Amino acid sequence: MADGPRLNSCVPIPKDIEQLKDVIEKAKDWALMHGVGIRNKKEFNPDALQIVPFTFFPSAFPRKEFEKAVKIQPILNELIHRVAFCHSFLEENLKDTIQVDEFTGNLYKIYETVRQEGINPTNSLGVLRSDYLLDHPDCDKIKQVEINTISTSLSAMGFVVAQLQRFILQELGHYDKLKNLPENRALEGVCGGLIEAWKLFKNPKAVILMVIEDVVYNICDQRFHEFRISELSPKTRVIRRTLTDLAQRATLDADKNLIIDNEVVAVVYYRSAYEPLQFHSQKEWDARLLAERSSAIKCPSIHYHLAGTKKVQQALARPGAVEQFFSDPEKVTAVRDVFTGLYSLDFDELGEDAVKKAIEKPERYVLKPQREGGGNNIYGEKIRDVITKIKGSRERTGWILMDRIVPPVQENIIIRASQPAARTDTVSELGIFGIIIGDSNEIIYNKQVGHMLRSKESTADEVGVSAGFGAMDSPYLY
């Protein structure tokens, strides 16, 4: 990969990074003192933080493509909203997957249950993030990796790391470069969406319930949201509970208000519930259903969650699918333009063709199960093994195949806790945040609110920061 296309770093990186030693030390302290932090996974200590991996310099990213990603976000928000409220589309495209993928099957059961009861007339809140890589061969076009609809994180981290890198460039005297660091209001924007939803609930005493994992490593990103909400709207309170807490103590009152520990919940904001291990038993699933039945505004509602599955992403890439949701051809073209090849592994002609292509040239694809959170996809030669194993069984319809996007490489320095700073080739992934609020009748709020960038060693497959692969970064536009 090191021989592939290259971008110039925003500043020349010295051969001997020893000369940056003082600024690296200072930057690490800046990071710790401003919350560029994470809890240690190996030696978990709730009273201690260590620096989150970050790149020392912002990474070069073409301005034109950055602006394109920003511009299409409201269209993507609208698309997800329309898909989520289109029962026939979800049913048709998930019907096989839910037979073989237990997790998606359980989500679908909740969806069916509330649908038959009559989906709560309350609004859905989407905090979405569309992720992109620049594509080979010219690296001048963004291609969408995926769009996240649940537990979308790192809006705070993205914001604060951009400030850190600004400080680093200043310390090194690169004042002329600062103008190319785009403003980022992602944290404020996401908090603004949560507050807006809270206001729509029209009960000033009700709370935003952040549903958290049993053990939270990515604590800074979450707390920044709580603190900023409190600054922007001092009367909006946020409480944190796990799915198991909900299973044990949450109830619905006669008006279907969700109550936990004597608090009425206005907004259920999931920073958990995106992977099977977070559901320890049927009780956690019952809790997810209870919340869905309630009058609270869900972020995401079960149908937004389903609209964010990889299977739906693949279905949307089929010819004619986006056209179903937009009559405006400009919107269709704008969305199609950022899609790359996505293929189902269904038992039909197209599916057989995909199986064949993946076995022949596995290096050209990524094989994905219906999972979120990083570390689940299959790359390279392993694709051949997995597909060979599953191609005769129904299980294969739970997977999708995607063209592998090959982004350009650039040099940077990755700073990790307890490790020497290292000069390395990196690749970057851009995420754009969008907020959408609405119900089956109308969209009442639809905005693009900011961005974040993550980078990784060019030899690594994935870029997830919480999952331990990537480093926080921010874009330097050229």
Ligand code: ADP
């Ligand atoms: P998850 O839900 O686990 O985040 P993603 O689809 O975002 O799943 O994939 C995880 C990571 O794998 C991405 O952040 C990206 O670094 C890498 N990846 C995913 N799809 C592709 C692709 N088509 N080409 C290249 N890299 C990919």
Ligand code: MG
């Ligand atoms: Mg992802």
